[in-house]
Amino acid sequence: MPFANFKTPAGALTKTQKAEIVHRTTEMFAEYFGEGVRPYTMVLIEEVKDGGYGRADEVYEIPADYRAKG
Known part of the structure; x- marks a missing residue:
């Protein structure tokens, strides 16, 4: 069974974008x-x-501009 696992910041994708993935x-x-x-x-x-999650030794929080709209 092929399996793909995507990890994304919460709120970054809309339902439509998830369905497309x-x-x-x-x-x-x-x-x-x-x-x-x-x-x-x-x-x-x-x-x-x-x-x-973190990147470059810093805990990351998604900026409001990158949150899903819609």
């Missing part, structure tokens, strides 16, 4: 491995809340 990832796996994998493809989008 699921669709496009499933399409990509089907292109590479054949249509037989489509029903078994798992795409997980995990939202990490502010302060739950």
Whole structure:
């Protein structure tokens, strides 16, 4: 079973954007491995809340300008 795991800041993506990620990832796996994998493809989008991750030795919080709108 093909499996993709995306981690993104909480609130950064809309429902529509998440659906697009699921669709496009499933399409990509089907292109590479054949249509037989489509029903078994798992795409997980995990939202990490502010302060739950870091970069360059600093705890990160998503700026308001980068939050999903809509």
